[in-house]
Amino acid sequence: MPFADELIGVPTARALAAAIQAAVPHAELTALHTAADAFGPLSLRERSDLLRDALLTDLPGDYDTFAGTIRAAAQGTLPFSGWLIWPVTSAIAAKSIDAGTAAAFDDGMRMLAELTPRLTSEFAIRPLLNHDLARAMPIVLGWTGSTDPAVRRLASEGTRPFLPWAIRVPGILADPTVTLPVLHALYRDDDEVVRRSVANHLNDLSRQQPELVVATATAWLAAPDANTAALVRHALRTLVKKDHQQALAQLGFHPAEVHVVGPVLDAEAVAFGGTIGFTVNIRNAGDVPARLAVDYVMHHQKANGSLTGKTFKLTTVTLAAGETVRLARSHSFRAITTRRYHPGVHALEVQVNGVAWGRAEFRLLPED
Numbered sequence: 005m006p007f008a009d010e011l012i013g014v015p016t017a018r019a020l021a022a023a024i025q026a027a028v029p030h031a032e033l034t035a036l037h038t039a040a041d042a043f044g045p046l047s048l049r050e051r052s053d054l055l056r057d058a059l060l061t062d063l064p065g066d067y068d069t070f071a072g073t074i075r076a077a078a079q080g081t082l083p084f085s086g087w088l089i090w091p092v093t094s095a096i097a098a099k100s101i102d103a104g105t106a107a108a109f110d111d112g113m114r115m116l117a118e119l120t121p122r123l124t125s126e127f128a129i130r131p132l133l134n135h136d137l138a139r140a141m142p143i144v145l146g147w148t149g150s151t152d153p154a155v156r157r158l159a160s161e162g163t164r165p166f167l168p169w170a171i172r173v174p175g176i177l178a179d180p181t182v183t184l185p186v187l188h189a190l191y192r193d194d195d196e197v198v199r200r201s202v203a204n205h206l207n208d209l210s211r212q213q214p215e216l217v218v219a220t221a222t223a224w225l226a227a228p229d230a231n232t233a234a235l236v237r238h239a240l241r242t243l244v245k246k247d248h249q250q251a252l253a254q255l256g257f258h259p260a261e262v263h264v265v266g267p268v269l270d271a272e273a274v275a276f277g278g279t280i281g282f283t284v285n286i287r288n289a290g291d292v293p294a295r296l297a298v299d300y301v302m303h304h305q306k307a308n309g310s311l312t313g314k315t316f317k318l319t320t321v322t323l324a325a326g327e328t329v330r331l332a333r334s335h336s337f338r339a340i341t342t343r344r345y346h347p348g349v350h351a352l353e354v355q356v357n358g359v360a361w362g363r364a365e366f367r368l369l370p371e372d
Contacts, residue, residue, distance in 0.1 A: 011087045012051040014040045020055060020088040027076035028063070035061040049169065052127075055091035060098060067103035071096065071111060078119065085122035093119055093128030101135045109136060113143045121154040129162040130171045137175040141182060148189035153198050159186050160201040165208040180213050184220065192229050199235050206239035210251075214243055218250045225254070244297060245315035247358030257297045257357045261290035264361035267300065267354050274337060276345060276371040281334040282364065284354050288323035295322045296356055302335055303351040304343070305368070311351060318354070337368060347371070 017040035025033055035058035043051055063070050074092060078084050093116055100112025113132060116125035133140050147159040161167065163183045165176050176182055183205065190202050210217040221236045236254070243251035252258070266284030274280040288294045298318040303311040321329055335352070337345055347370040353363040 011048055012043075012055070012090070014043070016086070016088050017043070017055060019083050019086075020059075020091070023077040023080060023082045023084045023088075024059070024062070024073065026080050026082050027073050031062060033062045035059075052087075052090045052094060055088070056094040056098065059091060059095040067099050067105075067108040067111070070099045071115060074115065075118075078122075087123060089119055089123035089125075090127060093123075093125045094131075097128045097131045101131060106139070109139060110143065113140060117147055117150070117155050117158065120158045121152060124154075124161070125158055126162040126164075126167060127170050129158070130167070130173055133163065133173045133176070134171070137173065137182065141186075145185055145189065148186055153193070153195035156190060156193060156195065157198045157201050160190055160198065160205050164201075164205045166211065167208075177212070180209050180216065183209075187220070191224050191232065191235060196231075199231055200238070203235045203238035207242050210240070210243050214248055214251070217243065218248070218254060221251075221254055241317075244358070245299060245317075245355075247355065247360075249358065252297065252358050255297070256295050258295075259359075260288065260294035260296060260357055262294065262296070262356055262361075263287040263289045264354060264356060267352050267362050267364050269352065269364050269366055271366065273367040273369055275369050276347070277338050279334045279336045279338075280352075280366060281332065282352060283330060283332045284362070285328055285330050286321075286323070286356060287328040288325055291325045293322055293324050296320070297358070298331065299355040300333065300335075301353050301355060301360070303353070305346045305348040305350055307346055309348065311349075315355070345371075 017036070021033055021036040024036060025031070036055070039054055039058040042054060046054065063073055074096060096112050096115050100108045109132065113129075116129055116132075119125055144159045144163060147155045150156050163173070163176060163186060165173075165180060187202050187205055190198055193199050193202070206217055206220060217239070221240060224232055225236055240251045240255060244255065244257070264284060264286050267282040268284070270281040286296065286298065297320050299315050300318050301313045301315050303313045306312055316335070318331060318333060323329060345368060347368050349365055350368050351363055351365045354361045
């Protein structure tokens with residue numbers, strides 16, 4: 005996640021306060037004007053929530069009054085876009101739910117669609133989905149026909165089962181098919197960003213419903229356009245890494261006769277923050293060409309001494325009968341925010357069309 009002060013910092017808070025002040029000149033907006041003083045070490049989401057709560061505190065009227073103020077700010081001459089939109093859309097969602105009426109709910113959804121081109125409303129829509137999924141989904145499906153690709157993307161991205169940074173929607177997790185009509189409407193979208201969202205959404209579904217995902221991909225490939233194959237490859241990436249044979253077959257990776265030598269490591273130990281290199285030779289031992297998806301699995305040591313594997317893409321290659329390919333790659337152990345490394349024995353193995361070959365162990369040295 006990017007640093008909070010790079011996205012929602014003091015300038016963001018000041019810009020939001022100025023835009024709202026211009027819309028309601030006589031309001032005091034005490035909470036908004038002082039919110040940045042409390043940013044300190046807060047995370048990005050916490051800063052967004054702080055500004056959301058400041059908005060709700062300073063604009064205590066009913067939903068219609070609040071929505072009118074936000075629309076006035078959006079139509080004003082001061083900047084009203086970028087990361088300040090996240091707390092604004094979150095406040096809209098909270099206010100519309102608190103109103104407790106169908107009219108407020110529908111207008112809240114409408115406002116999220118209006119504002120999503122200015123940043124994204126994908127995080128703010130989640131409380132509304134949780135509040136009334138049955139009412140929200142027909143509205144979301146309607147967005148798939150929007151002329152604005154940002155709104156069409158919101159339909160797919162906002163309803164992803166495992167949207168990063170976002171709260172979960174139990175109703176979608178309980179019934180993944182609820183979002184399929186949205187994906188069916190958008191998988192042939194003209195906009196690449198929308199299609200990428202559809203692929204990521206389908207990939208999310210593969211965590212719980214791999215057979216449903218493969219069936220959906222199969223149906224799409226039966227009526228493809230020029231972009232469908234690429235979309236499906238991206239959507240099935242996790243299933244491919246997990247050796248899901250139906251997914252591999254759907255992408256043209258069938259069981260193959262191969263001879264694998266390796267992986268051969270370039271060291272027995274690697275320093276924390278360093279890299280380890282490896283090579284592998286793969287020969288097509290069959291008598292027909294073989295299309296191969298080659299990955300490698302890095303088995304990291306956990307704090308309790310057990311190993312956990314993470315799969316990385318190596319290459320895709322087609323080998324003629326008897327042909328051999330030599331692959332080389334290095335893997336970094338530099339410090340990153342999404343993984344904590346533990347010293348001790350690690351292991352690396354290669355996968356060819358989902359089948360594991362070889363296993364080479366090495367030691368990760370303690371951090372200095």
